[in-house]
Amino acid sequence: MAEQWQDVLDHAVAVAQKAGKVVREALQSDRKVSTKSSSIDLVTQTDQKVEQLIIQSVKETFPAHRFIGEESVAAGEPCDLTDEPTWIIDPIDGTTNFFPLAFLLIMGVVYSCLEDKMFVARRGKGAFCNGKQLRVSDQKDIHCSIVATEFGSNRDGGAVEKIFSSLRKVVCLPVHGVRGAGSAAINLCLVASGCVEAYYEIGVHVWDVAAGALMVTEAGGVLMDVEGGALDMMSRRILAANNRHIAEQIVGQIQAFTPQRDDAPPQQQ
Numbered sequence: 066m067a068e069q070w071q072d073v074l075d076h077a078v079a080v081a082q083k084a085g086k087v088v089r090e091a092l093q094s095d096r097k098v099s100t101k102s103s104s105i106d107l108v109t110q111t112d113q114k115v116e117q118l119i120i121q122s123v124k125e126t127f128p129a130h131r132f133i134g135e136e137s138v139a140a141g142e143p144c145d146l147t148d149e150p151t152w153i154i155d156p157i158d159g160t161t162n163f164f165p166l167a168f169l170l171i172m173g174v175v176y177s178c179l180e181d182k183m184f185v186a187r188r189g190k191g192a193f194c195n196g197k198q199l200r201v202s203d204q205k206d207i208h209c210s211i212v213a214t215e216f217g218s219n220r221d222g223g224a225v226e227k228i229f230s231s232l233r234k235v236v237c238l239p240v241h242g243v244r245g246a247g248s249a250a251i252n253l254c255l256v257a258s259g260c261v262e263a264y265y266e267i268g269v270h271v272w273d274v275a276a277g278a279l280m281v282t283e284a285g286g287v288l289m290d291v292e293g294g295a296l297d298m299m300s301r302r303i304l305a306a307n308n309r310h311i312a313e314q315i316v317g318q319i320q321a322f323t324p325q326r327d328d329a330p331p332q333q334q
């Protein structure tokens with residue numbers, strides 16, 4: 066990636082710090098929670114405030130840049146990923162657990178604001194946490210591996226059945242353990258950091274995973290679809306792992322289903 070993007074990355078880190086401050090302050094006061102696609106798909110005033118803060122800040126400095134933002138899409142904005150410089154924004158990932166935020170395409174920033182951990186990745190230049198380079202686990206044995214996943218916000222009976230069935234099969238491989246940070250972005254950072262060997266989930270959105278996915282590949286890991294093909298960022302399905310061998314063993318256990326794509330035409334939504 067050309068050095069021309071350094072100013073964009075610097076801006077992303079600065080605005081993430083600013084947003085983190087807003088989130089930390091909101092933890093003391095913001096308890097006004099609304100719902101989106103279902104009763105457990107939550108949004109707070111802080112999610113909306115932080116997304117606007119980020120978009121306004123970027124627009125002032127980079128007026129030609131485009132945005133895909135979780136709360137903007139929820140409000141009816143299109144989810145179009147083109148070749149134009151585009152910020153993919155999840156103002157707070159893991160609203161249920163009140164966690165941090167994420168960004169972009171050729172660079173990714175995930176700020177875990179309660180821990181003050183700033184994860185940064187640039188394509189071809191590595192992934193870092195507070196300046197320290199990240200490397201995935203070198204574990205090759207699935208039985209010694211820890212797998213992260215989430216139950217998601219889909220409460221459709223068929224989907225829940227498949228989520229439980231997949232998890233049961235993964236647990237009984239057996240794996241060493243199962244974790245869930247409550248945030249897709251943080252789960253991906255855990256893979257990148259070598260804290261867990263793999264993470265998979267069906268039902269996430271592009272803004273949940275865009276930044277963390279880059280963190281994983283830049284730390285030496287692999288990404289694929291939960292059925293083993295190439296990762297499709299708009300498909301709402303992701304499997305990340307420290308290596309292909311571990312990933313393929315998990316693929317064999319997953320009962321996949323197909324949520325509506327993030328880039329589905331509005332009339333289908």
Ligand SMILES: O=P(O)(O)OC(CO)CO
Nearest residue numbers: 157158159160248249273
């Ligand atoms: O809290 P959010 O942004 O809805 O994200 C969830 C998944 O959709 C946790 O990753």
Ligand SMILES: [Mg+2]
Nearest residue numbers: 155158159273
């Ligand atoms: Mg999210």
Ligand SMILES: [Mg+2]
Nearest residue numbers: 155156157158
């Ligand atoms: Mg969010």
